Amino acid sequence: MKLSADLFFKRSMKTVGAPFSRGWAKARQTRKNDVAQVLILAYHRVVASIAEAERNSIYGLVISTESFARHLEIVRSSYDILSLDEALLALRGGRSLDRPAAVITFDDGYRDVYDNAWPVLRQMGLPATVYVPTALMGSGQILDHDRLYWLSLQARAAGIDLRQPLHNAGITPQQSARILSARHMAQVADALNYHPLPMRQAILRCLEAALPEAASHYPASYELMSWEMIREMADGGISFGAHSDRHLILTLEDGATSEQEIHRSKQVLEAQLRRPVWHFAYPNGYCNPLIQAMVRRAGFASAVTTKRSIAQRGDDVMTLPRISLCEESTRGITGTYSEAVAHLRLAA
Ligand SMILES: [Zn+2]
Numbered sequence: 001m002k003l004s005a006d007l008f009f010k011r012s013m014k015t016v017g018a019p020f021s022r023g024w025a026k027a028r029q030t031r032k033n034d035v036a037q038v039l040i041l042a043y044h045r046v047v048a049s050i051a052e053a054e055r056n057s058i059y060g061l062v063i064s065t066e067s068f069a070r071h072l073e074i075v076r077s078s079y080d081i082l083s084l085d086e087a088l089l090a091l092r093g094g095r096s097l098d099r100p101a102a103v104i105t106f107d108d109g110y111r112d113v114y115d116n117a118w119p120v121l122r123q124m125g126l127p128a129t130v131y132v133p134t135a136l137m138g139s140g141q142i143l144d145h146d147r148l149y150w151l152s153l154q155a156r157a158a159g160i161d162l163r164q165p166l167h168n169a170g171i172t173p174q175q176s177a178r179i180l181s182a183r184h185m186a187q188v189a190d191a192l193n194y195h196p197l198p199m200r201q202a203i204l205r206c207l208e209a210a211l212p213e214a215a216s217h218y219p220a221s222y223e224l225m226s227w228e229m230i231r232e233m234a235d236g237g238i239s240f241g242a243h244s245d246r247h248l249i250l251t252l253e254d255g256a257t258s259e260q261e262i263h264r265s266k267q268v269l270e271a272q273l274r275r276p277v278w279h280f281a282y283p284n285g286y287c288n289p290l291i292q293a294m295v296r297r298a299g300f301a302s303a304v305t306t307k308r309s310i311a312q313r314g315d316d317v318m319t320l321p322r323i324s325l326c327e328e329s330t331r332g333i334t335g336t337y338s339e340a341v342a343h344l345r346l347a348a
Helices: 005-016 022-029 050-056 065-077 084-091 111-124 144-158 163-168 172-181 185-193 199-209 227-235 253-272 289-299 339-346
Strands: 037-043 044-046 063-065 101-107 127-134 240-241 277-281 302-303
Touching: 037 065, 037 084, 044 065, 044 111, 050 063, 065 111, 065 144, 084 101, 084 240, 101 111, 111 227, 127 144, 127 227, 127 277, 144 185, 144 199, 163 172, 163 199, 172 185, 185 240, 227 240, 227 253, 227 339, 240 253, 253 277, 253 289
Parallel strands: 037 101, 044 063, 101 127, 127 240, 240 277, 277 302
Antiparallel strands: none
């Protein structure tokens, strides 16, 4: 099933019931009360126990269910929380906004989004979009960045020097010295993850071989959603977008691999959901004009990055900015959730 992005916008106009023409859109833009700003929020994992999650997970990816719900309350007080489809319509000039709008997104398709975030969204009656790496969903596999983080953490705890295993994987001594000198393990994992797939696989193989077998028993909390969960959420009004097939950093791969990743993620998601898929999120936010053109050619109508900014009418819908949030984003000086910091960060 391949439908063009233009058809997506025609369909969206229909569902929202708004007339659309260039002239009409232009007239709308000049309306005094039409703010045409969209804050796109990016979350990853929503967890029951933040203390436990921050012990064994990349801290920038996790937020507690309570803090997540508080974020949404604050955002709702300043913004109209719209579906991504509705927000795109506003960004393209097909709908006017009396208040700034916000969109809730999640990357990676973690199971705890189904378990913890979805009940909050349902209770508050809010729309959201989840971007999933299609090859990993329902496969029992976990994401490479989580594996790399866990293995680095185990190595540091056991006092195992990773320079030799990294050398075995083809990393130069200078590179490994730089990577391993990072202060936070999340930075180590991020640097190890930032490789084309064959190299990343070699790194994982060499790290697993250098550590005791038990180190490769990854925490259950890294689990991703099953296709049944995804379909249940989609039937319940949550929209799904593609996040490549294997969560590859597309700017590091050759053109043919990137093109295949992008096409395949759309095909697989559409087949699983039995509905068209219009939205894409670049893994780790990385893109360039070539990758953007591939995403557009594949028939996607929008793509999000991790560039920190608020989207404005007229922005390129293939490189939409987002604000990434986690528990750390709204911590005060006492180290716990701060309503004051949250208001500073989230209120318009
Ligand atoms: Zn991701």
